Amino acid sequence: MTESLAPMLPLAAAMPPGMLLMLAAIPVVFLPRTISNIVMLLLPIIGLAQLLALPIGYTDTVAIFDYTLEVTRVDALSRVFGIVFHLAAFMGILYALHVKDRMQAAAALIYVGSAIAAVFAGDLITLFVWWELTALSSVFLIWASRTESALRAGQRYLIIQVTSGLLLLLGAILLHAESGSIVFEHIGLESAGGWFVFMAFGIKACFPLLHGWMKDSYPEATITGTVFLSGFTTKLAIYALARGFAGTEILIPIGATMTAFPIFFAVIENDLRRVLAYSLNNQLGYMVVGIGIGTELALNGAVAHVFAHVIYKALLFMSMGAVLLRVGTVKGSELGGLYKSMPWTTVFCIIGAASISAFPLTSGFVTKSMILTAAADGHYLIPFLILLFASAGVFHHSGIKIPFFAFFAHDRGFRVKEAPLNMLAAMAIAAFFCIGIGVFPGILYKILPYPVEYVPYTTSHVVQMLQLLLFSALAFTFLMKTKLYPPELRSVVLDVDWVWRKLLPEAWSRVAEVWLMGQIAFLSTANKARLRVLDFTSAHLSPWSRLGEPWPTGATAMWAAMLLLAYLYLAFQNLATRPPG
């Protein structure tokens, strides 16, 4: 493929990948809708062709200040991300084709383009620029809901995302001060700058305790906006971690925590899009663990999992978006029986759910098992067990809960139309990839950064996974049959392991109590400190105070005299201490 596209190289080298999408955002707003729709659909295809025409090892630099910025760097790692981002962009654009709001389209194009460009940034400054642009452009996808809560959520989102960017910049400057280089290669945690960059990536990657922004903002975005959002921001962070912090051991416990803790929230959450946001966080955990292990197999697994994940997560968000569009709600307690009126959406959702649960013959299986195997090979027993537990949990809340409550369960009597054609087409493409990668994993394995010797379909892998899934399904059925799982009650979903039914509530309430107490203590201290600062500044700097209000000239003249004295003191003091002559 690369060879056949070689003659296009000069054309492809004209601008960094992703730039075309960003530039197209302007004409798309002004062109008539039909034409701009065609243009938008062509953009990711042209972008992908451009990317494939650039050979591995290609770089492009721009000189600015005294620095040489490497605006484009194509290598195996960035190329996989570039490919899947273009795929996701195509599906997202197709899915959003019916939306009349041109601002959303433009914001989405800039967002997608800057995320792609960020992946190909060869140095930290270029990365920072695109990093911030993804934040600035994506917030419009949230604001496009045009509700009060979306406005607030968007503002919170923006503050956190921009903070991440500033941390990145600070880290980059510190790293530059230490080593004199801003090249974006392995960074590690040996230096202070490294820690800042780590935190910047951590915020976007939804590390535990830094994850709040995602479940806060993603469900507030528009139907189509969420599909875009789910694809890029966090995965960009995963890419950055994979490049900068591969093999950093601390990522293993962080990632393991990420896989486990969102499950509890997802289980008790009623808003199905929010459930998906939690499960997104959980999926990121697998990738972070893979990066933390840092072996070739683990990194391959993490990258492959990103590839599969972007597609099936988009598929799930798309199916829930279709439900939201047609029914007007995605509350689990209010939905049910939609399989009759939305059969295609149901089928696609089940495929997505099977993929995220890692059923054999779906994309999730061939990628997730790589990470699990890498953890087992590295003798990381506890992380391995947590990942296993989390796999069961995922099946429960994403694999069963979502399709079950939305499309089956009690028939609530909704008789709505099937999703629009463009949405169905986008879902069909995603479903095709979910199955395709699951059946022919070799195609995906071929583009991974390291050579793959891994065989997914061994008896032990398949049996292990099927056991896990069947046991999980059994538990669900058992709970349903014994009426311990009443869907009428705002979807109280208990977790797979029945032991946890007894232990969890108590333990959880205890943990929550302590957490709440700590939070209250922290907030009240923080609030006191904040009030103190506000009191101080408003007492001294507001227009009705000493420093804020212009002083009479006499006072200023006095200050001039004081300053004169200060300078004289400085001059004469040094004169006095100097040896004579």
Next chain:
Amino acid sequence: MTDAVTVHHAATEALSFRDHLPALQVLLPLMGAPLCFLLRKAALVSFFTVAISFACLAISLTLLGQTMGGEILIYEFGSWPRPFGIEYRVDITNSFVLVVISLVAAVVFAAGPGQARRSIPVGREYLFYSAALLCLTGLLGVTITGDVFNVFVFMEISSLSSYILIALGRERRALMAAFTYLIMGTIGATFLLIGIGLMYQMTGTLNMVDMAVRLQAVSDTRTILVAVAFVIVGISTKLAVFPLHQWLPNAYSEAPPIVSAFLAATATKVAYYLLLRFTLGLFGAALIFDQIGIDILLMPLSVLAMFVGSIAAIYQTDFKRILAYSSIAQIGYMTLGLSLATEAGVAAGLIHLFNHALMKGGLFMVAACVMWRMGSTHIDVMRGLGQRMPITMAAFVAAGLALVGVPGTAGFVSKWALVTAALENEAFFIAFLIMASSVLAVVYIWRLVEIVYFSEPETDFEVKEAPLRMLIPTWTLAGMTIWFGLFSGFSVEVAEAAAKQLFVGLAGAGA
């Protein structure tokens, strides 16, 4: 440096038109001011003023082109060689500042008197223009001259004319503001004059280069130490360095916005140039930093200015006052650059001088547009203006982002240069403070953005977009903040070369 510098003595060779450019730079607006009285008609005078300011811009650009390579132009008035005559001395530093002044003047004057027109009786507009031209004369003169007493004279010309311009403001408070500025400006000028007097006493010359050479021999006398203190405090008053900043918010917010746009972008910049010229050029870095250590005082004052200015701006309820307080903070960044006592620091100060002139000029032009349509710049009248004056407000966002220092804008270039300069000194805490104070700028700019774009207008009367005559200058400045953010080569290169030349000092530069 003595090896590579070519000093071009205009007077000793046959003079062509080109050689007279340094003189014309100042004489053109100086002669233009009384000519306004002869022309009288508002439209004619306005055209004439704009033409003169563009001619000044062309001259300053030519001068910058001639001095870019490190060359120094000397122009002796009446061919009287120093120490008998007055000479103009153009090097890369002051030609850079000349470009800033004349650029802002050309752009802002093109917008006309704006709201100031309403306080001028019909038929008396020429007075506004002649005051503006005199102010321009003074600012250019201070910058170009190579004679310290001449500095004082031109500074008085610019100050007196700016008092007139400020007093043209709408409210009666403008008179009070102009009066306060007059008192403070006079105190500053007097301090400077005392300093110059002391220096003259010890060196017997007023020519900058001669003085710098002779100062070296007497640099540790008490007289010179006292002179240093007087000169620095005098210029600090003009520059509005914290805590001598209190005249600035009133003067800039009560003056007609057009005048604020011009003064905010030029007057303090000239004062900063003077500070550099006197400290580094005349006294020399060795005396200022190694011997006295003014950075011990200047650095905390700069940092305080950054925070006091920004926090005070957050609490203001008037757009122009927000901008005025923000100026105090921005001046803090510039003096912080000097207090780092390195070439990189001074270069950062000069880069910010250039960039801040563009963005503050642009923002005050936005204020002028708002004032023109709404009759006030109180933040309440700006509610929902994003829909009613979209082009003006887009310029506000562009220049506002630059003020915050978002990448891709000129402000980022300044901050980056300043932070790298601080890190070069291993002043990590200072670098952190620069970042932290930028966050404060986010607060006051974002507060306005929220008001402009996300709140409903208070009144429902029709508001039109600002007239084209004001929009073009506004966008010229706002556009340049973006342009010089993306293509920072010009400003950075010139500022770095200028900083290098400044650190050599006038005594070292010879001639």
